[in-house]
Amino acid sequence: MDESVRLRQATADDHDAIADLLSYVFHHDADEESRQLDLLTWEPERSLVAEEAGSIVGHTNALSRDLTVPGGVVPAAHVTGVGVAPTHRRRGLLRAMMHRQLGEVAEAGREPIAVLWASETTIYPRFGYGPSASVVGIQAMSREVRVRPDAPGAELRLRLVDPKAVRDDLAAIYQRVGASRVGWSSRPGKWWDYHLADLKDHRDGATRRHGVICDGPDGRPAGYALWRVKGKWDEYGPDAEVRVTHVAADDPAVYAALWRFLFGIDLARSLQYDFGAVDEPLALIVDEPRRLGRRYEEALWVRVVDLPGALEARRYLTPLDVVLEVTDPLLPANSGRWWVTGGPDKAGCVRTDEPADLSLSITDLGALYLGGTPLGGLLAAGRAVARTANIPYAAFGWHHLPNPIEVF
Template sequence: MTDAEPPIETGKTPADWDGVADLLNVVFHDVRNDEARELNRATYEPARSLLVRDRGVVVAHAGAFTRELTVPGAVLSAGHVTQVGVAPTHRRRGLLTRLMRKQLQDIRAGGESIAVLWASESAIYPRFGYGMAAQRLTMEIDTRSVGLPPGGEPRLRMGEAGPLHEALVGVYDRLRAGRPGWSSRDARWWRRLLDDPPAQRHGAAARHAVLYEDADGVAGYALYRARNHWDNWSPRGQVQVDEVAAGTPEAYAQLWRFLLTIDLTRTTSYQNGTVDEPLQHLVADPRALHTQVLDGLWVRVVDVGAALAARRYATPVDVVLEVTDPLLGENAGRWRLTGDGTGAACARTADPADLSCGIADLGAVFLGGPGLSALAAAGRVRELRPGAVAAAGPAFGWHRAPASIEVF
């Protein structure tokens, strides 16, 4: 750091959130909302907040949340990176690069082997070693033509989301361990998720929860809200689905039958589906779902040995990887990965490499989403031993696509 470079500070108290929030309002062009600001203060972690100030004003920031992330066959502590921004007056000065490098070093030093984020712009974070690990399926559904198979007698109960909190937590926690891409939620996170200030509804009604119950109790839920709209002849309301969590095929089907048949509505939108979303195979007319695939979670491997040893593998694997990492030199070099569905080990080796890749490529395959073969076809993973991609590729997959269920 030169004398001209302002220092990177660590947040000291929750009061630092006000300066951070002011910066984020400017960077993301948001109107100040005091109710939302106080709600977000509860999850702000000063000790993980990296700030740059100019004459006392926060002009750059990168934060992180301490949460767990489900990965194939395991649940890991992961730095949930968030609230990243640089003031328009301080761009092109290297502040973002300095913050990202410092944050990755801190995450590694704190014992977390991976970081995860949502990208405001998808071109930014590959520069810092993040790979697109989970895509999301968005749907703008024409409910009048989508076509649903007949179902049995629905066993549904609905109400405002807050009072049904305990039931929602029970379902989510049961399912989370098996769904790569889902993050842990403590009481603060459930409050942030379920609190429903009118200023954040953007003209829609209050959020509701609907529960599906079977003989064993609550087996699934959906969170949604509706927007009222009429033209000159008929109602054209919209259902906006926030989240669907179902532990059985029957629960899943009944919840979607409910969401797609609400009176006075004509469309249903869902922004956080998975690329293997079962609804695509449940409806009569998949084209009426009007799907689009976008990026969701981005993963950064900050400790190659620990991260690759922590997850599980769909098929047995024994491969030597030559890894490059310009920001964290500790990750660079050759690593032998051995593992299967019961355990794994990853350690440095002097053996010849089978595959070479950048650190972002390891992040891309870490949750079992994009395959090694796709990255190899794109020229990002290079095969050094003939047949290595075909041999190792299936191991990095998983039986369910990773999900991007929640923006943080």
């Protein structure tokens, strides 16, 4: 890194300068309302800044949240706000910040993995992050697609709600459903205040956020949907777009009832949802799945920080008994051969001198970690190398593909 620049931990007084920097980097204006919102979840003690002559020219931050992984929930450093001033590119600042951040996460020993959303996907493999979970965006022709009549849930009752007024119900549903949804992040402390803030600047011309709760047969809240509507009329009449923020349900009937409602909103001709799972059940309960207009893109990237801790924290779809040979130039404690055992109910990981069954980098172990990248695909791409016939093709998968639902 350029010797004129120093790295240091941020302080609360740095927040405005960091917001100004990120406005340059991500091409948006940070008004006072959005700055105050960001302060709800910002952790200055986990924020690194690069400073030159009293000016902040680089930044990265980690947020303390948990992440649902196959068969469990683990603490994960949620990395965000990564950026370098356009005047200081190509001077080693990003590398220095990412290396220090990973070292600090490893040294603290609380979080076996770090996760992020990559604005540019060429950057983060250099630091050991692998593309571990994808999303399917939906741009549906809502007048030409309906939930099938034979799908369950038609008899269930729904009620319109003000999301802020039913925060506790939403949080309870989210916590229950999220405990088994790989890729969902916990929302501790003020995270629900953050998600329900609903700033006008974040609406892109759409309405305030609306909510609906579906009660189960026992009368208790069983699922919810959040959405906005961007109204529009053309020469043919109403042409509004329903913009779905989130759907949370773990019961098939509740899930179908919520989507039946969303596709039936009056005066709308289209529906947008950006955070569908790759195996989203919606395509299996509508009458015209092609009209969902699905698109696929990478979402959550995982960096294994504490290899044995990470591999013991998750569970495996099928019985597992394999020796992995892993290379990690940034965190050498992860390099070497590891004997990994486990299954749906247990897991173990210890060092070994036994010959390797499978060789791969820490980046590709991160890609494999949540079950969203198949091992067979890594092998076919030459990203992993089979050393024996004992290759656990299915074990790193899970019952459902990971489903990241928020950019943090």
